[in-house]
Amino acid sequence: MNSKNLLIIDDEKRLCDLLARILELEGYIVHKAYTGKEGLTLLAKHPIKVVLCDVKLPDFNGIDLLVLIKQQKPFVQVIHLTAYGTITDSVKAIKNGAYDYITKGDDNDKIIPLVAKAFEAADKVAVVQQQQTAQKGFDAIIGQSALLLEAIAMAKKVAPTQANVLLLGETGTGKEVFAKAIHDASKYKESVLLAINCSAISADLLESELFGYKKGAFTGALQDKKGLLEQADGGTLFLDEIGDMPLHMQAKILRVLEDGTFIKLGDLQTKKVQVRLIAATHKNLLEEVEKGNFREDLFYRLSVFTLHLPKLNDRKEDILFLAEHFIKQFSASTVKMNADFQQLLLQHNWKGNIRELKNTIERTLILSTGASLDSSLLPASFNAASSKINTNLDMASIEEEHIKKVLQYTLGNKTETAQLLGIGLATLYRKMDLYSIPKY
Numbered sequence: 329m330n331s332k333n334l335l336i337i338d339d340e341k342r343l344c345d346l347l348a349r350i351l352e353l354e355g356y357i358v359h360k361a362y363t364g365k366e367g368l369t370l371l372a373k374h375p376i377k378v379v380l381c382d383v384k385l386p387d388f389n390g391i392d393l394l395v396l397i398k399q400q401k402p403f404v405q406v407i408h409l410t411a412y413g414t415i416t417d418s419v420k421a422i423k424n425g426a427y428d429y430i431t432k433g434d435d436n437d438k439i440i441p442l443v444a445k446a447f448e449a450a451d452k453v454a455v456v457q458q459q460q461t462a463q464k465g466f467d468a469i470i471g472q473s474a475l476l477l478e479a480i481a482m483a484k485k486v487a488p489t490q491a492n493v494l495l496l497g498e499t500g501t502g503k504e505v506f507a508k509a510i511h512d513a514s515k516y517k518e519s520v521l522l523a524i525n526c527s528a529i530s531a532d533l534l535e536s537e538l539f540g541y542k543k544g545a546f547t548g549a550l551q552d553k554k555g556l557l558e559q560a561d562g563g564t565l566f567l568d569e570i571g572d573m574p575l576h577m578q579a580k581i582l583r584v585l586e587d588g589t590f591i592k593l594g595d596l597q598t599k600k601v602q603v604r605l606i607a608a609t610h611k612n613l614l615e616e617v618e619k620g621n622f623r624e625d626l627f628y629r630l631s632v633f634t635l636h637l638p639k640l641n642d643r644k645e646d647i648l649f650l651a652e653h654f655i656k657q658f659s660a661s662t663v664k665m666n667a668d669f670q671q672l673l674l675q676h677n678w679k680g681n682i683r684e685l686k687n688t689i690e691r692t693l694i695l696s697t698g699a700s701l702d703s704s705l706l707p708a709s710f711n712a713a714s715s716k717i718n719t720n721l722d723m724a725s726i727e728e729e730h731i732k733k734v735l736q737y738t739l740g741n742k743t744e745t746a747q748l749l750g751i752g753l754a755t756l757y758r759k760m761d762l763y764s765i766p767k768y
């Protein structure tokens with residue numbers, strides 16, 4: 329519980345080593361990885377609570393990696409390391425559940441308190457999660473709206489059959505939750521459910537992870553490796569973001585769907601498996617077929633049983649149920665939502681769907697000190713007056729968010745803020761007026 333294990337993932341070895349030294353001097357146990365894949369392996373092995381992660385890695389982009397880290401260990405807090413010019417990515421990452429971001433190079437004096445705060449946040453979340461028994465299967469799907477109940481009813485019908493399933497829905501609508509529920513209610517439940525995100529890793533890695541390889545198939549293939557298809561034999565394989573799978577691999581997946589066979593990389597023999605495939609995408613696959621990015625035959629084969637997961641904006645009646653569910657999940661005590669807080673949740677444009685709601689509640693609980701949640705705990709973008717600008721990732725809203733963040737760091741010191749932003753004090757005041765940022 330009191331582990332001070334921290335992971336740095338950065339392909340710039342020099343920076344990685346330097347940060348590690350600084351943090352080791354503070355008493356942290358630092359693990360270092362130079363690729364996303366190495367990072368995920370270390371995360372599985374050690375009791376890591378905080379990850380400092382570059383947003384641009386050779387094998388991953390930081391935002392996808394963040395999702396995988398949170399999937400593996402939901403309480404882990406991720407701080408993104410950004411270079412100048414990638415702040416947009418970082419703002420997006422925070423919307424997706426990153427704890428915070430720092431700009432590389434000039435923020436070393438900010439990093440130590442930030443890491444300490446991230447450890448506190450990780451502990452707060454981890455304690456609560458340990459106290460809870462995770463709900464399984466369809467019980468984990470919260471909501472009462474007609475649209476959701478219809479999707480659940482359809483999923484319950486298909487679950488016990490052998491049919492492959494295609495889940496369609498925007499990001500964060502619960503495609504993975506549905507895949508798990510279908511698996512848990514199927515005859516495949518005695519075996520494993522394995523998942524891979526086709527857009528999160530490079531094409532080469534995806535191919536070797538899925539199909540496996542024979543020793544000597546390529547440089548670095550030092551021994552035979554079983555792919556996920558073989559490992560999931562008798563169980564379920566969840567192919568997330570199948571719309572991003574390269575065309576040549578789509579042909580191989582079609583074959584698996586047709587007769588359960590595939591060939592490992594570097595092998596001459598065909599292998600046969602019995603795997604139920606559940607695929608998901610946020611893309612319009614028919615459009616992708618028309619653009620030539622997705623095979624028509626695979627599309628028809630996959631769409632035999634299609635489930636559409638509704639957007640959160642189309643089932644607003646579920647918002648407060650879900651919010652209460654996440655409050656219980658993240659907080660040991662009974663915390664109540666004030667009416668103004670509830671109203672802002674209902675008015676918000678939930679582009680990130682349930683994931684965004686879950687992250688919002690988690691952040692709010694970390695910030696809250698009392699027994700009730702009020703609207704001041706929500707980010708400025710929730711305020712009705714500014715929601716129009718801020719729900720978009722336009723330059724003005726990014727600038728506004730960034731100025732507010734730096735002001736928070738400097739505890740409202742305008743001179744220091746202007747220096748950190750590299751602008752004059754008068755310009756800072758003008759921008760604060762423009763964005764109606766209070767001058768304390």
Ligand SMILES: Nc1ncnc2c1ncn2[C@@H]1O[C@H](COP(=O)(O)OP(=O)(O)OP(=O)(O)O)[C@@H](O)[C@H]1O
Pocket residue numbers: 468469470471497498499500501502503504505506568610682683686
């Ligand atoms: N109906 C629901 N009830 C409770 N929690 C949910 C529900 N739907 C989604 N969630 C939670 O929201 C988060 C996002 O869900 P999930 O990962 O399944 O979405 P997704 O559609 O697969 O997203 P992506 O396309 O980005 O991979 C998860 O933490 C999940 O536990």
